[in-house]
Amino acid sequence: MEAVLYIDYLLPFLFFIVAFVYSSVGMGGGSSYTAIMVIAGMSTLVIPMVSLSLNLFVTTIGSYNYLRNKHGKLRIILPFLFSAIPFAYVGGALHLPKQVFLWILLASLILVAIRIYFWKDTGFRWQLNHWGKIAISLIAGSIMGLVAGIVGIGGGVYLVPLIIMLNIGTQKEAAAAGVVFVWVVSLSGLVSRLHYNSIDLSEYIPLIVAVVVGGFLGSYMGSFKFNPKTMEKILGLVILVAIALLIKKIVF
Known part of the structure; x- marks a missing residue:
């Protein structure tokens, strides 16, 4: 009975909160979905x-809400996607030992927390020429794509501030680029994994419903109402809790 309640009610509730918070700032929530499923004891083959x-x-859903408000710009996202798509496919083809998977996930979450709490938008902008920006975009895209394919983290949390620091888009344009980026690399990584494994998504309908509703509400409020900095602080708290629980899972 407790297991049923956990799967049918507690996990969907947690996933709804994650989807709402992440989508409000142009992200998919993969980092926290993955951490929650690890903590819940699900297989590391299934989790990504x-x-x-x-x-x-x-x-x-997030792409629709941001793009219909004309925040999306192809010139911003294309260089990142050019390298991210093949690397996400490669990452999805890798089958790492469980402990390696967990440590990569933990490192990714810690980097997310560092990005939120210490990598602030202080007004600093890299003074680079066009080709310098393209080079950084390609390198960053390949790294984020690889990690996305391996552990299911889309990379939007890193992409959004990077776009701001490269001075190639506004906050809203960066959020729109982030949500589109996560969509594309998630698709690439998933296609790769489906070549080697199969998954019956009907078993996860409660989770799907939770993230669809949370993602719709969060992206709507993010594109129309919410202050991105406020939502990012809430996101930071979610990440810190996930880090603490994941460390407990790995160590104990």
């Missing part, structure tokens, strides 16, 4: 596939 699938659901 579920996480990438949920990313797709959330960012499909």
Whole structure:
């Protein structure tokens, strides 16, 4: 009875909160979905596939809300996607030992927390020429794509501030680029994984419904109402809790 309640009610509730908070700042939530499923004891072979699938659901809605408000700009996102797509496919083809998977996930979450709490938008902008910006975009895209394919983290949390610091887009344009980026790399990583494994998403319908509703509400409020900095602080708290629980899972 407790297991049923956990799967049917507690996990969907947690996933709804994650989808709402992440999508409000142009992200899919893959980092926290993955951490929650690890903590819940799910298989590390299944987790990335579920996480990438949920990313797709959330960012499909988020992409619609941001793009219909004309925040999306192809010139911003294209260089990142050019390198991210093949690397996400490669990452999805890798089958790492469980402990390696967990440590990569933990490192990714810690970097997310550092980005939120210490990498602030202080007004600093890199003074680079056009080709310098393209080079950084390609390098960053390849790294984020690889990690997305391996553990199911879309990379939007890193991409959004990077766009701001490269001075190639506004906050809203960066959020729109982030949600589109997560959608594309999640699709690439998922396609790769489906070549080697199969997944019955009908088993995860409560989670899908939760992230669809949370993603719709969060992206709507993010594109129309919420202050991105306020939502980012809430996101930081979510990440810190996930880090603490994941460390407990790995160590104990």
